[in-house]
Amino acid sequence: MEFINHIPRTKSEKLFKRAKKLFPGGVNSPVRAFKSVSGAPLFIKKGNGSRIWDEDGNVFIDFCGSWGPLILGHNNEEIQKAVIKAVRNGTSFGTPTKYGVEIGELIASNHRYIEKMRFVSSGTEAVMSAIRLARGFTGKDKIIKFEGCYHGHVDSLMVKAGSGLVTFGTSSSAGVTRSVAGDTIVVSLNDLHGLTTLLESHHQEIACLIIEPVPANNGLLWQDQNFLAWLRKLCDQYGVLLIFDEVISGFRVGFEGAAGYYSVAPDLITFGKIIGGGMPVGAYGGRADIMSMVAPDGPVYQAGTLSGNPVTLAAGIAALKQLLVPGFYESLNEKTAYLVSALNRIFLAKNVDMEAIHLGSIFWLKFSRGRIFTADQISSTSSQKFKIIHHELLQRGIYLGPSSYEVGFVSNSHTRQDLDVFIHAIDEIVNDFQSHFQ
Numbered sequence: 001m002e003f004i005n006h007i008p009r010t011k012s013e014k015l016f017k018r019a020k021k022l023f024p025g026g027v028n029s030p031v032r033a034f035k036s037v038s039g040a041p042l043f044i045k046k047g048n049g050s051r052i053w054d055e056d057g058n059v060f061i062d063f064c065g066s067w068g069p070l071i072l073g074h075n076n077e078e079i080q081k082a083v084i085k086a087v088r089n090g091t092s093f094g095t096p097t098k099y100g101v102e103i104g105e106l107i108a109s110n111h112r113y114i115e116k117m118r119f120v121s122s123g124t125e126a127v128m129s130a131i132r133l134a135r136g137f138t139g140k141d142k143i144i145k146f147e148g149c150y151h152g153h154v155d156s157l158m159v160k161a162g163s164g165l166v167t168f169g170t171s172s173s174a175g176v177t178r179s180v181a182g183d184t185i186v187v188s189l190n191d192l193h194g195l196t197t198l199l200e201s202h203h204q205e206i207a208c209l210i211i212e213p214v215p216a217n218n219g220l221l222w223q224d225q226n227f228l229a230w231l232r233k234l235c236d237q238y239g240v241l242l243i244f245d246e247v248i249s250g251f252r253v254g255f256e257g258a259a260g261y262y263s264v265a266p267d268l269i270t271f272g273k274i275i276g277g278g279m280p281v282g283a284y285g286g287r288a289d290i291m292s293m294v295a296p297d298g299p300v301y302q303a304g305t306l307s308g309n310p311v312t313l314a315a316g317i318a319a320l321k322q323l324l325v326p327g328f329y330e331s332l333n334e335k336t337a338y339l340v341s342a343l344n345r346i347f348l349a350k351n352v353d354m355e356a357i358h359l360g361s362i363f364w365l366k367f368s369r370g371r372i373f374t375a376d377q378i379s380s381t382s383s384q385k386f387k388i389i390h391h392e393l394l395q396r397g398i399y400l401g402p403s404s405y406e407v408g409f410v411s412n413s414h415t416r417q418d419l420d421v422f423i424h425a426i427d428e429i430v431n432d433f434q435s436h437f438q
């Protein structure tokens with residue numbers, strides 16, 4: 001279908017042309033390229049609170065939030081102050097700093113499942129390190145992941161289910177060797193029976209099981225509490241470590257993330273996104289006895305020139321302190337619930353096959369009704385339908401991540417009015433394109 005553009009994109013288009021000569025697809029991370037929606041990606045110049053401005057001067061209410069880190073909105077005053085204060089003293093020393101102790105204590109004293117931790121520079125790096133640690137600690141080689149969960153671009157996790165009963169993975173990216181993919185076993189979310197059978201027969205080879213406890217990278221596929229609690233039990237029974245990848249859910253669904261939300265104790269947790277207050281970051285942590293296997297205390301090597309960067313940690317401290325203010329998460333969740341229920345009233349009234357869902361301040365627009373648990377239950381026409389929504393929202397000054405598989409985020413800087421603008425826009429779009437969504 002032909003889209004009518006009301007917003008100027010001339011400058012973004014020109015920049016994109018130059019960028020395409022320099023970067024694969026013109027971008028430094030693939031989903032930024034707007035490939036699954038239409039037009040050139042918007043080149044964003046600045047952000048403040050709930051808003052972002054592009055190079056052409058268009059302003060948008062942003063529900064992408066840099067893909068999750070910005071739970072406090074753009075250009076949060078406390079974070080900005082902390083970063084400027086830190087940067088006045090220099091950007092990196094390659095030594096321990098007071099910031100490290102401060103953020104470590106802040107986390108350890110407010111998160112019941114983190115006794116020790118290590119900071120790294122991205123979520124991917126955190127996951128990669130946690131997997132190595134699990135292998136080092138257990139002395140076993142194979143790992144289990146769930147189809148539909150994303151864990152960054154770690155070789156051993158760029159793996160999808162192959163065929164056969166026990167699905168030793170096949171790589172989902174060129175450049176991942178068969179032997180690496182073969183050490184990863186891929187199972188279905190919400191499938192206790194399959195997993196139990198697998199562990200019964202293969203537990204002697206399996207070091208760990210990694211899961212996004214709130215799967216939020218293929219839409220929002222939250223699982224039941226008893227599924228996660230059962231994973232804990234199975235892992236204990238079979239001497240397998242349980243890793244929660246909370247890069248997206250950590251500090252998002254509560255200060256203690258999904259582990260706290262569901263009261264399920266993982267052995268290790270990986271973080272990223274929010275923990276760095278918008279600066280490049282990752283971290284992993286958990287049980288002290290396991291973390292003590294990491295160098296220089298133990299034999300599992302892991303290092304980083306810019307790890308625990310003082311500017312990043314200053315931003316992280318400033319962010320986390322604001323999250324600890326009583327009532328922070330309650331008000332954020334309430335706002336998101338308001339948004340989602342208003343959208344669902346529209347979908348019902350217009351009788352379209354759409355539903356908004358949320359867990360905490362993570363929300364997702366889906367093009368089917370009813371609970372789904374696995375990625376293969378996502379309607380195959382979602383991308384086409386989302387393209388309309390995405391484009392029409394842009395025309396109305398609302399920015400969502402450019403893919404139907406991406407969730408949206410509400411930040412504490414979104415006002416009730418911001419949400420009402422979103423709700424009104426969806427109402428118009430569903431009205432104008434009703435037949436496309438039925």
Ligand SMILES: *Cc1c(COP(=O)(O)O)cnc(C)c1O
Nearest residue numbers: 122123124150151152247248272
């Ligand atoms: C974003 C994300 C990652 C990867 O983090 P990067 O900082 O992009 O490397 C890993 N796991 C989950 C669950 C994520 O959402």
